[in-house]
Amino acid sequence: MTQTHLAIILQTTPPANDFMDVIVLAILSVVVIILAGMTGRVNMGFQVPGFPRPLSSERKEILRKHFPFYKQLTPNRRKRFEQKVQYFIHVKEFIPRQIPKVTEEMKVLISACAVQLTFGYPKVFLSHFKRILVYPDNYYSTINQTYHKGEVNPRLRAIVLSWKAFVAGYFNSKDGRNLGLHEMAHALRLENLITNAEFNFLDEEVLQHWQFLADQEMANIANGNSTMFRDYAATNPDEFFSVAVENFFERPKKFKSLMPNLYAILVLLLKQDPINPV
Template sequence: MPRDSVPIILHYKDSAFTVYSLEEYSQLPDSLKGSVEQQYYVDSVYNVLQYINTPAAVKEDDGSQDSGFSIVMIVVFGIIAFNIYRLIRQLIKEQNNPADAATFETDEGNEPEPAVRYLIYKGDELKFSDDEVHTVCKKYNPYYQKLNADKQPVFVERVQEFIRSKDFYICSPKGYKEMPILISASAVQITFGLKDFLLPHFSNIIIHPEEYFAYDPFRILVGNVQGHSISLSWKHFLQDYQNPTDGKNVGLHEMAHALQVQYLFRNPKRSNTFKEDYEHYDRIDDDVLNAEKTSGKRLFDENALRNKNEFWATSVELFFEKPIELKTQYPDLYESLRIVLNQDTAAM
C-alpha cells in the first residue's frame, strides 16, 4: 500500500496506532476513526505534511510560498503542542487512577460495572469448579459435545491445568468466565491426543473484544502468536465456534501456530515425538499446497496459500471443522494430521 512520507500516530485512551497514509486511515473501523472533528483533523494534518514535503519549485507556482509556509509552521507547532498537552494529561490521569483487576462478570449481569479499561487474571488464582468447566464446554464447544462420556472428565482436567498455567489479559473493562475456559478448551482440543498439551512457551493469553491492531507492519488482526503470548479477538472466537463446519476457527488456528512454535521452532535441534510425527505432514504439504493453487475447486482459503505456516494452521482448522471433506479430497494430508495430532476427527 502506498505510504505518505511521514506517519501519523493516532492516540486513544489506552493505545496508539500508527497510520502511514490516508488510504490506511480510511480502512479503519468507524469506532477508531473518532468523531467528525477528529477525522477532519487527520485529513488536515496530511494536507499539511503533503505541503511541507512538496518540492520548493512546486510551491513557488502558487505565488504565496512565504505566507503559506508561515501558516503551515504555525499549524504544525500548534498540533505538536496540543498532542504534548494530551499526552501529559493522560499520564497524570493514569498515575492518579491505576488500573486494578476486577472480578469476572457473568451472564446474569448482577456484577457492578468495573472502573478499569483492562483486566489481568492469574490463571492459578481462577478457581472454576469442574462442573462450571463442563457446563461451559458442553454449551459452546462442539468437539467436547462429541466426546464419549468417559473422555469428558479428562478434557475438563486438562482445561483446568491449562488455565492454571497461563495469565489472561482482557483488553476490556468486562471479563467473562467463558473467556479463559473456552480459549483453554481450544488448546486442549487440538492437543487432546498428545501427552504434552500445556504449551509452556506461552505464558500469556491476550483477549481483545474484537479486531485489533498490530505494528510492523501496521495491520488489523483477529488473532496472532508472538513472543510468549497468544492473542485472540473474542468476537471472532465466539462466531467461529457458533459455526463449527465452515472450516474457519481463529482459536484452533492460533493454537496450531502455538503448537508449531512450541515443538518445532523453540528448540529446533531438540528431538521430540511431535517433531518426528510432523515429518509425515511435511512430506506431503507442498504437493497439496501446489494443488490448491492450481485447482479450480479449493478447500483452502487464500490466506492458507500465503506460506507453509498459514497452510499448517488452516489444515488443522479443516481437520476439526471439515474432516470428511479433507479426508475425501486429500486423504494423505488427512492421514498425516491424524498421525501428528493422534486423533481421528472424521470418526467422531
C-alpha cells in the same frame, strides 16, 4: 511390679510390627486421597498448593452449552478433557485488552480450544506461551500497522485473540474457518521447536511426510486446482498447517474424502481423529 501386672501389660501392648502396619496404612490412605484430589477424581474442598482444583460445575456447564467437541466425547474422555482445560486455565495468565476483564466463559472456551488441538498429547499445554491476550474485536498492531483478528508472539510468549472472531469461528463450525484453532495451531508448531519440557513432541518422520504432501497441495492452491482449502493456505507452510487444522476439525469427512493421504497424516501427527473421537 508383680509378675501378674507385667503379664497383663505385655498382653495388652500391640506388637511393634502391627503398630507400624497401622502407621503405614494411615500414610498411604492420606497419599491416595491427596492424589485423587490432585487428579480431579475427588473434590476435597480445598486446593493443594501447586495443583488446580477439579473443573467446577459452572465451567463444565459452559463446555456442555458451547463446545461441541466436548459433548461428543465418552465420559472417561470428558474427564480427561476437563482436567486438561482446568490445568490450562491454572497455568496461563489471561489478560484483558480494551475490555474490563476476561470472563469465565472466555477462559473456559479459549482453554478448551487449546485442549481440543492438543488432546492427543496429554502432557502438552503450549507451555512457552504464558499469556493469553483477549481483545473484544479486531485490534490494531503498531508493529506492522494493520488490523488483526489474532496472532502468536513467541518473543512475548503470548497468544492474542479477538473474542468476536473467536466466537464466530465456533458459531459457524462447518466453514473451515476457526480463529482459535488457527492460532493454536501456530502455537503448536512453535512449541514443538522451542527447547523446553514440551520440546520435539511431534514425530519427525510424520512431519517430513506431512511437509511433502503439504508442498504438493500448496502448489495446487497456487495453480487454482484446490477444492478444499482457501487461497490463504498457500502463503507459507505455517499458514497451510493452520488452515489444514481448521478443516480437520470443522470438515473432517470432506477433508478425508478429498485428501485421504493428507488427512491420514494429520491424524497421526495430532494423535486423534475427529471422525472417530472415542
